[in-house]
Amino acid sequence: MKKIILILIAVAVSAGGGLAGYSYQQKQKDDKFLSTNPQTKEAYELVKKREGQLKKDKNDYDAYMSLGFNWKGIGEVAKNDKYLWKSVKAYNAVIRKWGNKAYLPFLNQANVYISLKEYERAEDDLKIALEIDVGEQNLYIALADLYKNYMNKDNKEIKAVYEKGLKTVIGRGNLVVSYAAYLRDLGEYKEAIKYYKMLEQAYPNIPTYSSMVKDLESKIQ
Secondary structure, X not given: OHHHHHHHHHHHHHHHHHHHHHHHHXXXXXXXXXXXXOOOHHHHHHHHHHHHHHHHXXXXXXXXXXXXXXXXXXXXXXXXXXXXXXXXXXXXXXXXXXXXXXXXXXXXXXXXXXXXXXXXXXXXXXXXXXXXXXXXXXXXXXXXXXXXXXXXXXXXXXXXXXXXXXXXXXXXXXXXXXXXHHHHHHOOHHHHHHHHHHHHHHOOOXXXXXXXXXXXXXXXX
């Protein structure tokens, strides 16, 4: 019996050593690929620099945020999800350490989740971001875009996001632009004109909005 146990221990140790060796070899392979690829070289240099900073200071907020940003860029260029998950790991570290003090880590992480096709996780992060800063217009746009382009939500839910933002946000130019374009694409020209006229009045030096009003009015006629 003792002999069998010793054999099992030896096999387990051997397997563990093999996994460690594979992990090290894979890390070396990744390092060489990312360091020499012209599309990832610059971002990977920043990754290594930020990792070095975090070894000295585990509470370096900017280093974590930079890691998240650069791993996302590498993942998208290399078309490899494992690098995108490294980005998620960096943003998760920020969220664990600093909690709900700022919306940006949640927004950034949501964008990574979209790249990973983890749409429900992205939705959760965007909703948390909106709880943190209910007056940030770009969060409403991001959530509406998620619903429109990835989650196939119905028009009622998408409109509800826009309309909540319009009732809440003070400086809302980008939000109005996005909503007007959405209504135009739906074929709801009369409603779209209302918002393009708002933009026309707010930004008289931008001729695009006047042209859009005329174009939509002609379609109604």
